[in-house]
Amino acid sequence: MDFKQAVIENAWGGLSMDYGLLHLQLATPLVVLLILLIMIFTLNKLLFQPVLRTLDNRKQVIDNSQSQVARAIEEIEELRVEIDHKLHEARTQVMHLINEARDVGIHEKEVMIHTELEKLEEELEQNRAELQQQVTAAKAELQTVSVEIATNTAARLLS
Numbered sequence: 001m002d003f004k005q006a007v008i009e010n011a012w013g014g015l016s017m018d019y020g021l022l023h024l025q026l027a028t029p030l031v032v033l034l035i036l037l038i039m040i041f042t043l044n045k046l047l048f049q050p051v052l053r054t055l056d057n058r059k060q061v062i063d064n065s066q067s068q069v070a071r072a073i074e075e076i077e078e079l080r081v082e083i084d085h086k087l088h089e090a091r092t093q094v095m096h097l098i099n100e101a102r103d104v105g106i107h108e109k110e111v112m113i114h115t116e117l118e119k120l121e122e123e124l125e126q127n128r129a130e131l132q133q134q135v136t137a138a139k140a141e142l143q144t145v146s147v148e149i150a151t152n153t154a155a156r157l158l159s
Helices: 003-010 027-158
Strands: 016-019 022-025
16 A cells, blocks of 8 residues: 555545545545534624624614604604694784784774864864854844944934
8 A cells, every 4th residue: 555545544534435536535524514514603603693783783773763763753743733833823813913903093093083073073163153153243243233224324314
């Protein structure tokens, strides 16, 4: 047996099959399987679990962001409703103030018109009284003038 053959047979012990260029030993697939399992375990610990953890964390951050956006949208909607309500109240108050100011203005205008009407009525009464006095004075003067004329005429006729 040559050295090469001795190494192949004794390398891992046990059965070996020689197919020319291909030499198979029973220990080789077991070692390969063991190395493969070690690699799977190592890759799982060093690569896959951190990547999966990162993906899970990323998904959690995205979910949190989406829930924050949903809460923000709800809050914005509540604020919009509140602002609409306050705006409606403000418009109602403004309309009330405008109506009240208009009513006050109309009332003041009516009071002013009534005051002016009373002043004009007083002035009219004063003018009527003056006119009545003037008429009375004119009648008295006319009476005096007519008495004078009658006396002058009677004196002329008799003379």
